[in-house]
Amino acid sequence: MFTNDILQGQIALVSGGGSGIGFAIAKQLLQAGAKVIITSRKEEKLVSATEKLNAFGSCRYLVCDIRQPEQIEAVAQNIQANEGRLDILVNNAGGQFPSLAKDISYNGWNAVVNNNLNGTWYMTQIMAKTFFIPQNKGRIVNIIANIFRGFAGMAHTGAARAGVENLTKSLAVEWAKHNIQINAVAPGIIQSTGLDNYPPQMLTGISDTIPAKRLGTTDEVAALSVFLCMPITEYITGETIYIDGGQRLWGDLFK
Secondary structure, three states: OOOOOOOOOOEEEEEOOOOHHHHHHHHHHHHOOOEEEEEEOOHHHHHHHHHHHOOOOOEEEEEOOOOOHHHHHHHHHHHHHHOOOOOEEEEOOOOOOOEOHHHOOHHHHHHHHHHHHHHHHHHHHHHHHHHHHHHOOEEEEEEOOOOEOEOOOEHHHHHHHHHHHHHHHHHHHHOHHHOEEEEEEEEOOEEOHHHHHOOHHHHOOHHHHOOOOOOEEHHHHHHHHHHOOOHHHOOOOOOEEEEOOOHHHOOOOOO
């Protein structure tokens, strides 16, 4: 099922592939035989990541801010010119910051929604129109968050990620006729570079809120994401799969 050549010949694009979950997904796609293009806003991070990822297969990078449709169009044109096709899109890029709802500024709200929701939509529509719909085939995986019981303390990203989850369902139906499967992966608290953005006191005792009593790993999220790109999962579409150690079902995260 997880042979080294199962995605041989496939071309994959991973946004936010320079670190954390995106880097782990890119690595496992390479190990499965795909050629991978990673994107991010910061070229320095992409250069370092690409050097490491090339040990596992053919990887290159393109600088792109997913909030800017014209930059995404340029990425699509570059891939069309160099690879001639795209088979897999992983929408991993995003970001947020902890804040009580009453304290979120208009700019803060718009920044998070524009990044997590609008950026995902721009990337998805452009790659679908450029590649997946004309090819009559494609896989899309959206990395969201644990929004099962809302997202108290981060209402802005909860709203944006919920939008992506609904978008996933809508597009799964609309684009089924084009043989495009689109699913979402909802990680819980994952031990990654993303945690560097949160104050230490917010993370103290966090494992006690998780039935599994530990944080997840980027490799675990990557394995699930890559699984959804494989031929054996072609009949799965429009789903959101949680990988959170059971946290969505139990425990008080917000106090």
